[in-house]
Ligand SMILES: Nc1ncnc2c1ncn2[C@@H]1O[C@H](COP(=O)(O)OP(=O)(O)OP(=O)(O)O)[C@@H](O)[C@H]1O
């Protein structure tokens with residue numbers, strides 16, 4: 020199953036969610052691949068796996084076969100395909116290519132059977148990199164930061180998902196919405212939570228990710244928080260979310 024993590028708002032926890040959810044699933048022996056489609060290559064860095072020569076950009080430019088771009092991470096069962104800065108150029112280099120939206124889907128089809136879950140981390144834009152990720156995916160997972168204006172951009176994202184669904188990928192489903200950086204002491208957090216749950220109902224994951232400094236420190240050690248400090252509240256939240264992710268998958272019959 021291929022899952023894109025998307026939100027065109029920057030810094031809402033996309034990468035943190037990809038890195039820790041994928042690690043939690045790999046740690047219970049699920050075979051997982053992360054494809055970093057963000058030219059900022061944050062998820063590649065989170066595993067010390069940044070390598071511009073093996074980047075997904077080199078796959079797009081036919082310099083590297085997608086199988087050869089796969090790197091093992093330090094976590095068993097978890098592989099990574101790196102991003103690099105040049106990926107930003109793909110947006111306009113591929114602008115005239117009729118197959119631009121389905122390129123990634125076609126590459127992924129070569130390796131899809133080797134993994135139970137392929138997570139795609141996307142940049143904070145709704146351009147080609149995000150659209151082609153959505154086109155290649157079975158499901159989309161949306162992290163939403165518990166901050167003012169958090170829900171404002173969501174309607175644009177949902178519209179983009181609907182457009183991809185009707186034009187490029189009829190099978191695309193919403194996996195769910197994860198509320199991130201939740202602060203119990205901040206009434207704004209509970210307000211955003213209430214609004215999100217009222218509007219999106221059961222699409223919102225039961226567990227929220229708390230604001231937790233360890234989640235932001237772990238990447239500088241080249242490790243997912245779950246490996247860096249399993250006991251911290253952030254790691255525990257992502258473990259709970261991974262369980263919920265699996266339950267949701269089995270209840271909608273997509274696994
Ligand atoms: N629950 C959390 N508690 C505290 N800090 C967090 C939490 N989640 C993420 N962060 C930190 O907030 C920043 C933004 O998070 P992250 O990089 O995951 O967001 P993003 O949506 O991927 O950003 P971008 O749009 O730039 O790719 C990072 O410094 C990250 O370490």
Ligand SMILES: [Mg+2]
Nearest residue numbers: 033034057061
């Ligand atoms: Mg990111």
